Amino acid sequence: xxxxxxxxxxxxxxxxxxxxxxxxxxxxxxxxxxxxxxxxxxxxxxxxxxxxxxxxxxxxxxxxxxxxxxxxxxxxxxxxxxxxxxxxxxxxxxxxxxxxxxxxxxxxxxxxxxxxxxxxxxxxxxxxxxxxxxxxxxxxxxxxxxxxxxxxxxxxxxxxxxxxxxxxxxxxxxxxxxx
Amino acid sequence: xxxxxxxxxxxxxxxxxxxxxxxxxxxxxxxxxxxxxxxxxxxxxxxxxxxxxxxxxxxxxxxxxxxxxxxxxxxxxxxxxxxxxxxxxxxxxxxxxxxxxxxxxxxxxxxxxxxxxxxxxxxxxxxxxxxxxxxxxxxxxxxxxxxxxxxxxxxxxxxxxxxxxxxxxxxxxxxxxxxxxxxxxxxxxxxxxxxxxxxxxxxxxxxxxxxxxxxxxxxxxxxxxxxxxxxxxxxxxxxxxxxxxxxxxxxxxxxxxxxxxxxxxxxxxxxxxxxxxxxxxxxxxxxxxxxxxxxxxxxxxxxxxxxxxxxxxxxxxxxxxxxxxxxxxxxxxxxxxxxxxxxxxxxxxxxxxxxxxxxxxxxxxxxxxxxxxxxxxxxxxxxxxxxxxxxxxxxxxxxxxxxxxxxxxxxxxxxxxxxxxxxxxxxxxxxxxxxxxxxxxxxxxxxxxxxxxxxxxxxxxxxxxxxxxxxxxxxxxxxxxxxxxxxxxxxxxxxxxxxxxxxxxxxxxxxxxxxxxxxxxxxxxxxxxxxxxxxxxxxxxxxxxxxxxxxxxxxxxxxxxxxxxxxxxxxxxxxxxxxxxxxxxxxxxxxxxxxxxxxxxxxxxxxxxxxxxxxxxxxxxxxxxxxxxxxxxxxxxxxxxxxxxxxxxxxxxxxxxxxxxx
Amino acid sequence: xxxxxxxxxxxxxxxxxxxxxxxxxxxxxxxxxxxxxxxxxxxxxxxxxxxxxxxxxxxxxxxxxxxxxxxxxxxxxxxxxxxxxxxxxxxxxxxxxxxxxxxxxxxxxxxxxxxxxxxxxxxxxxxxxxxxxxxxxxxxxxxxxxxxxxxxxx
Numbered sequence: 001x002x003x004x005x006x007x008x009x010x011x012x013x014x015x016x017x018x019x020x021x022x023x024x025x026x027x028x029x030x031x032x033x034x035x036x037x038x039x040x041x042x043x044x045x046x047x048x049x050x051x052x053x054x055x056x057x058x059x060x061x062x063x064x065x066x067x068x069x070x071x072x073x074x075x076x077x078x079x080x081x082x083x084x085x086x087x088x089x090x091x092x093x094x095x096x097x098x099x100x101x102x103x104x105x106x107x108x109x110x111x112x113x114x115x116x117x118x119x120x121x122x123x124x125x126x127x128x129x130x131x132x133x134x135x136x137x138x139x140x141x142x143x144x145x146x147x148x149x150x151x152x153x154x155x156x157x158x159x160x161x162x163x164x165x166x167x168x169x170x171x172x173x174x175x176x177x178x179x
Numbered sequence: 180x181x182x183x184x185x186x187x188x189x190x191x192x193x194x195x196x197x198x199x200x201x202x203x204x205x206x207x208x209x210x211x212x213x214x215x216x217x218x219x220x221x222x223x224x225x226x227x228x229x230x231x232x233x234x235x236x237x238x239x240x241x242x243x244x245x246x247x248x249x250x251x252x253x254x255x256x257x258x259x260x261x262x263x264x265x266x267x268x269x270x271x272x273x274x275x276x277x278x279x280x281x282x283x284x285x286x287x288x289x290x291x292x293x294x295x296x297x298x299x300x301x302x303x304x305x306x307x308x309x310x311x312x313x314x315x316x317x318x319x320x321x322x323x324x325x326x327x328x329x330x331x332x333x334x335x336x337x338x339x340x341x342x343x344x345x346x347x348x349x350x351x352x353x354x355x356x357x358x359x360x361x362x363x364x365x366x367x368x369x370x371x372x373x374x375x376x377x378x379x380x381x382x383x384x385x386x387x388x389x390x391x392x393x394x395x396x397x398x399x400x401x402x403x404x405x406x407x408x409x410x411x412x413x414x415x416x417x418x419x420x421x422x423x424x425x426x427x428x429x430x431x432x433x434x435x436x437x438x439x440x441x442x443x444x445x446x447x448x449x450x451x452x453x454x455x456x457x458x459x460x461x462x463x464x465x466x467x468x469x470x471x472x473x474x475x476x477x478x479x480x481x482x483x484x485x486x487x488x489x490x491x492x493x494x495x496x497x498x499x500x501x502x503x504x505x506x507x508x509x510x511x512x513x514x515x516x517x518x519x520x521x522x523x524x525x526x527x528x529x530x531x532x533x534x535x536x537x538x539x540x541x542x543x544x545x546x547x548x549x550x551x552x553x554x555x556x557x558x559x560x561x562x563x564x565x566x567x568x569x570x571x572x573x574x575x576x577x578x579x580x581x582x583x584x585x586x587x588x589x590x591x592x593x594x595x596x597x598x599x600x601x602x603x604x605x606x607x608x609x610x611x612x613x614x615x616x617x618x619x620x621x622x623x624x625x626x627x628x629x630x631x632x633x634x635x636x637x638x639x640x641x642x643x644x645x646x647x648x649x650x651x652x653x654x655x656x657x658x659x660x661x662x663x664x665x666x667x668x669x670x671x672x673x674x675x676x677x678x679x680x681x682x683x684x685x686x687x688x689x690x691x692x693x694x695x696x697x698x699x700x701x702x703x704x705x706x707x708x709x710x711x712x713x714x715x716x717x718x719x720x721x722x723x724x725x726x727x728x729x730x731x732x733x734x735x736x737x738x739x740x741x742x743x744x745x746x747x748x749x750x751x752x753x754x755x756x757x758x759x760x761x762x763x764x765x766x767x768x769x770x771x772x773x774x775x776x777x778x779x780x781x782x783x784x785x786x787x788x789x790x791x792x793x794x795x796x797x798x799x800x801x802x803x804x805x806x807x808x809x810x811x812x813x814x815x816x817x818x819x820x821x822x823x824x825x826x827x828x829x830x831x832x833x834x835x836x837x838x839x840x841x
Numbered sequence: 842x843x844x845x846x847x848x849x850x851x852x853x854x855x856x857x858x859x860x861x862x863x864x865x866x867x868x869x870x871x872x873x874x875x876x877x878x879x880x881x882x883x884x885x886x887x888x889x890x891x892x893x894x895x896x897x898x899x900x901x902x903x904x905x906x907x908x909x910x911x912x913x914x915x916x917x918x919x920x921x922x923x924x925x926x927x928x929x930x931x932x933x934x935x936x937x938x939x940x941x942x943x944x945x946x947x948x949x950x951x952x953x954x955x956x957x958x959x960x961x962x963x964x965x966x967x968x969x970x971x972x973x974x975x976x977x978x979x980x981x982x983x984x985x986x987x988x989x990x991x992x993x994x995x
Contacts, residue, residue, distance in 0.1 A: 006512050009456060010505040013463075017498055019549070022556040023476040024490050031475075033886065034561055036930030102899070132903050135928040137886045413897070419890040523965055535957045543950040550937075550946045559942050563884055565892075565935025572950045701863050779862075788862060 185235025358397025585642025632690025674814025685803025
């Protein structure tokens with residue numbers, strides 16, 4: 001009995017090391033926050049569209065899976081993911097919809113004019129309310145919403161080719177087998 | 180060239196540390212005097228070499244040598260000289276070098292000031308310190324080398340984070356690291372004792388000065404960090420239960436327990452294996468803290484640029500050092516024979532209670548800090564643990580301990596007279612009741628917990644003074660006799676009293692926080708805010724240039740009842756290089772309360788947001804910490820620690836006798 | 842004297858410190874006080890260890906507005922907090938909820954103290970019991986002892 005008591009500190013220490021090892025595993029980002037809205041209906045929104053007089057509304061997006069990307073002209077990582085978004089839009093023809101988060105319309109327009117516009121439509125969320133409703137805590141963030149308007153996945157930070165290949169594409173295939 | 184010299188010195192220091200880890204250990208096992216003495220030389224040489232390394236890195240910073248990558252990443256020619264120097268440890272690589280420097284400083288100190296130690300014990304202690312040094316030097320050289328160069332040199336550096344360009348923060352790491360690393364000495368003593376298989380009163384007496392010194396440094400380091408946060412962050416917060424703050428607090432808690440339990444080992448020859456375990460755990464917590472800050476597993480504003488590869492290396496260090504020592508503990512500790520018995524109600528009993536509550540407190544902070552990590556690793560929900568948990572779980576554990584701290588010193592060793600002690604504390608009861616009543620009356624309708632907290636502080640304060648008075652039999656024997664008693668009291672007991680008084684002062688500061696007042700207004704120049712009996716007027720805001728920033732400097736006039744109290748200058752500073760704005764608060768203290776003014780943003784109309792806080796007793800938080808550290812230093816100066824003095828005195832005495840005998 | 846006056850002023854009550862901007866404040870002081878309390882319990886997600894009440898970040902500002910809107914719309918405190926949790930998850934709560942996943946967190950510390958007390962009591966008891974194996978004195982030894990003591994006193 002006495003021996004066991006003396007072994008306890010060592011045993012507890014190894015349990016601790018186990019947890020540390022799990023936390024250090026590659027690809028695991030301890031700082032990333034999973035979305036609280038996964039598998040829940042996306043909040044409805046009705047935003048003025050950049051450019052023409054159409055509106056970007058959630059209701060209008062139902063019926064097929066969509067990808068909603070929150071971006072801003074003042075956001076540096078957004079520039080990093082921008083070429084990837086262009087490729088997804090032009091080569092893979094993915095349904096990309098953009099939301100300009102806390103951005104002035106002219107700044108967002110200038111960004112898209114300079115670097116290209118990968119979005120089918122762009123909504124203006126100047127006060128950030130739609131972002132707040134989605135649980136956005138930084139830009140860029142990318143949401144995958146299925147045909148019924150349920151949020152299926154969130155990518156935090158700039159999209160990487162690896163994430164697209166390993167997570168985004170398989171998910172889209174799963175959501176729309178008939179594409 | 181000088182950078183290469185420093186780099187080379189560090190590599191040499193590694194080899195010296197390897198020798199220091201092995202030869203003395205073998206020498207102690209084989210009772211080979213020469214080999215045991217190698218430890219001492221290695222420690223001193225190692226210190227010289229790491230000092231060289233440290234100085235060479237400082238030189239690179241001071242001369243703005245932009246061929247050194249570390250300097251490019253963290254410095255700039257416009258940075259003031261003080262921050263060029265202290266910026267050496269404001270980054271991961273440089274701070275690791277500071278760690279290693281402190282390690283070798285402690286080893287050298289042990290080598291120099293331990294002539295009274297048996298050679299085998301000293302050899303083993305230095306060997307263990309050498310092993311730790313090897314681990315960290317390897318870490319630096321393999322993963323975090325500050326001496327790496329690049330060509331061509333960069334035109335200028337990336338500068339130091341503006342928030343870190345502050346005198347308080349510049350000196351916070353050295354004190355903190357001295358504390359963290361200082362506990363490695365206690366650790367080394369514990370491991371050496373386990374290897375020898377013997378822990379006795381002499382061991383406890385040798386260990387105590389080193390533990391006390393580290394504890395003092397850590398106390399000051401934590402207090403500095405807290406004070407810096409208070410005057411920098413703009414709203415007067417001073418403790419956030421941030422993971423890195425907790426990482427410094429946990430060794431402090433267990434270190435305090437260690438100091439107290441080593442007293443029991445020394446006086447009563449019991450609690451030995453517990454004390455050894457504490458010594459191991461205290462330094463282990465320093466190591467775990469290093470891991471948490473630099474591996475990226477926890478979110479913290481303090482965390483350095485994180486890298487899982489570095490995290491793995493530190494984890495390996497942890498497994499070796501902590502796993503190794505705990506294994507040794509499991510094998511050897513059962514054979515440590517316990518000595519004196521004591522009744523539950525006794526001085527030892529109260530120290531056991533102290534240890535229990537401090538250890539549980541530390542465990543609480545540990546669980547709270549790491550819980551999100553535990554949950555996440557097990558695939559559970561992503562939760563965060565903030566101050567409500569810590570306040571509700573940790574604070575109630577400390578309350579009984581503070582109460583007991585007033586009673587414990589009044590109890591005798593082995594078997595204490597609780598009733599007698601409680602009777603002699605009648606002064607403390609009266610004082611506490613008075614404080615409770617007065618505060619309750621003055622703040623009627625306000626937070627009750629704060630009133631109780633102030634009562635607790637008053638209890639401890641008067642109980643400590645009562646114990647001192649009791650010790651010198653004040654008013655029970657002639658005053659001259661009392662004075663003589665007081666003068667002859669060992670310094671260690673004064674140290675204890677002063678440290679406990681410091682604790683009471685800090686507790687009062689903590690307790691009074693809910694009584695703070697705030698006022699946040701948008702002011703035009705000439706506008707005023709009224710708070711706590713003061714009138715705060717924004718006179719005008721000027722644009723002033725600084726060495727590497729441009730500041731908006733507000734002139735704030737503080738009056739009370741029409742007469743001028745002071746003029747304050749809060750600022751907002753814009754650092755062009757980093758495109759970052761920081762605030763410089765203005766604080767006016769009369770040591771009883773702080774008047775705290777922060778400048779917010781201007782709006783388009785040229786009006787300014789001004790935030791004013793009145794915080795009663797908040798300076799006492801840091802004043803108490805300084806008093807605690809001072810108490811520790813008073814204890815350190817006790818001549819009984821200088822066993823060498825006694826030995827020399829006895830030698831002097833024996834010689835005349837020999838001469839007379841001839 | 843001034844200190845005394847200041848102490849009297851404490852009667853006016855206390856408020857927590859914060860970074861709330863004057864323009865955010867609600868007109869109704871009761872609602873505003875509730876908003877401040879709730880804000881103090883919600884974490885700022887883009888800061889480290891600050892509540893949205895303390896933080897100057899944009900996101901903190903947005904959530905503060907959300908909280909005030911919900912309160913003005915008539916939500917209870919719990920409903921308001923839930924609105925934020927719905928969007929950002931339980932992570933946003935500074936005080937983790939007491940649920941099976943957090944039983945160890947909340948009940949662990951008091952259990953430790955109890956276990957420590959019990960363990961210490963057992964340890965002390967064992968040690969007191971142990972040295973009872975010295976046999977009591979025989980009558981011969983008692984007489985010898987008495988004799989020795991008498992000699993000593995003489």
